[in-house]
Amino acid sequence: MSVARTARTARSGLLAASAAVALLLSGAAATAPASATTTTTTGLDGTYACSVPAGYVYDGVSMNRSCSGGGSWNSPQFHLRTPVDGLTACTSAPGFTYDSIGHSTTCSQSSGVLASTFHLRIPVNGMWACSVPAGWTYSATGSGLDCAAVQGVPGTRFLLTH
Template sequence: MSPTPVAPGGSMRRTRQTISRLIAAAVLMVAGLAVAPVTAYGADQSTEATTTQASGFWACSVPSGYTYSSVRRQLNVCNPSGFANSYYVVAPSDRLWACTVPSGYTYSSVRRQLNVCNPSGFANSYYLRVPQAGIWACTVPPGFSYSSVRRQLNVCNPSGFANSYLLVG
């Protein structure tokens, strides 16, 4: 049997174009050049409201006044001759999972995650909160006090007990 001839412009050309596009997309993703929006991680607690989407950008460093919600280690991106970290930089906001707690914020929960805030292992993520009276927080920010304290498992410490404070202003 001989192969069935394909007419010019037929399905073989479409198949090659599709494969070429898939290969190009894979190469861009591996090289770290494909930029997709990153969504902030939602809170898993019934006492917290749903997290809003973080709008940010990938950068080689985190500017003052910002935080980051993810980090990845890439070849020849932030270091022309090797690997270096890139950070998904976001403006701090209430109810955002972030890798650092910027000045002027507190946090109400912390969790230890693999390859989110550390590209090659576990690190903590913090559920940011704007300090205000009436919220439970893991720290007591400057200018605030607290009226109650509770010791909870895996809330302010991802692997054990820690205190939460009911803020008063």
């Protein structure tokens, strides 16, 4: 076998191994079917990224230089999560509502400034929620601090119906 052919074979093997590792890390190699009450966790859940891809929410922000493109300024890096019932996140997600709003620096992109957090829920008939998800309506409203978009100012709650 020639040296050139041996090098090509080794290079092909390395490329195949690299592709397999990338596929595994992306989460595309192994996925489980989602049930009605859970969402499939994928390869990016629990990782940090410079942006939030579709299908994910984030539950924390780290301000650092990792996403600044080599600049000397801090930029946000998001702790990605697959949305599931009961998760407290910095944003809501399609198909979910939230039943309480909190205020914390965890989701803030400014040091020491409070930002809103949302207790995600899969909507069900008769649930009190702070938002009305697409495809749903409500049969009553109420007021309370659990839905306060501004800390200390009561917000509106909705009794969901489908």
